[in-house]
Amino acid sequence: MKGEDPEHSLTVFDTLDLGNPKERRLAVYALNDYYGGVFAENKDSLDFWQRDLEMGIKHQWKKTKSRLDALDDIEIPGEYNTAIESVNEIRNNVSHDFTETPPRDILEKSRELAPEWREWINEVSEEYERHQESLTATEALVQVGKRRLEYIEDSPQNYSFGLDRRQESLNDDVSELRQDLEELSDEETVSRGLVETIADVMDLERDKDSLENEHGLREEEARREEEIRQAENTRRVIVTESVNEFGEIVVVTHEVGQPDETYVLDINHPDTPKDVRERLADLEPNEEVQLRIEEDMIRDKNGRIKTESYVAEIR
Structure with a gap:
């Protein structure tokens, strides 16, 4: 079955509002699909294996460049490197961090270069295929x-x-x-x-x-x-005291068949994510939530090692 034209991904990109941080996150995936789709179009000419198509566009671009090394008169524009590697990096950041906001200028530049790059990659792929046939x-x-x-x-x-x-x-x-x-x-x-x-x-x-x-x-x-x-480490807790002036919240575990435990947690602990900290700050007494409580090894003012509990996740 013939794959979908990569141009559709650019159409999707163009419908998104890049002034909106959430839509910029979606725009990254559209660009990533476009570049990956063009590589897939040229997979036979570039002698890609199936596993190459299952990997990211950074890998596919690196393999393409290694193929083109066989050609004497091919010069790869540096801006193509920047566009593909930037989209790959931003896409990875977005997929691993739901608070990541992609830079608008890089997305716009990568979008601008996309049609030009596609035309170029199609031409050099055909030239590479002819070279292969002469070996x-x-x-x-x-x-x-x-x-x-x-x-x-x-x-x-x-x-x-x-x-x-x-x-x-x-x-x-x-x-x-x-x-x-x-x-x-x-x-x-x-x-x-x-x-x-x-x-x-x-x-x-x-x-x-x-x-x-x-x-x-x-x-x-x-x-x-x-x-x-x-x-x-995830426990069902009830808030007994909301966040005080020192940034501390007091909760008690509430698990059936287990003894209650009281925790005094510093919501400003460096390992507590920003979004978790904000939700903790909004909790009121008697609210029931699930917290993943982790422990960190710290050194107190007397130089002794002790453990300190902090909130890693809230549900």
Whole structure:
């Protein structure tokens, strides 16, 4: 089924009032969809894999630029970099922070450049496709190997749970295999050495896939554990004293089958989000709410370490 024309995303963008902060948040998603839609239009010419389309526009733009490196006479305007990377960054900020207000000027500039960039990317994608069709068998195999190495290589900092060392090891192997491919790239025919090197690259790619799967499983496990921890720290409370002049509110837990606990909470604690602080300030005695109460380790004026409760979330 043919995908929807990316131009529709710009039509949606143009209906939004950029003077309204909430509508600017929506405008970011429209621009992100536009740029991503154009990449999807050119996926075959740029030899994108399905997983490339499932990633953000920053990744897609980086991969596009790596493809265009094969062309000698292509110069990428710097303003295109700024537009795409800015939209990607703002979109990430908006999706992770419901109070984030996108800068209007960047959105307007990225919108202005969008049609021009689409025309340019369509032209260079076709030129790249013609270049690919002219490659010899050796050049094509070397290119396949190099592209798979691009996928395998990554920053170890992107991997937690002790898996960073495995990525470091993969990067070392990538460097060696990339050098082998360079040395084999000038051969007129496909040699046994090139075939064996490509086989080594494919083995390394399987190791990378295994690492990705394990990291994903550990992230999911950590996410579930965090959800359980947050649920355990969420308590139904009744306000006994509203916020006083010192910014303190007094609440008592009200859970069936559990003893009541009284909390004196500082709503100005640095880890209490602004929107939560504002809602706490409006609470009146006898109101019943759900609070996620966390603990922070602090050092008192005598230098002793103690725990301090604060409100992380209100429902």
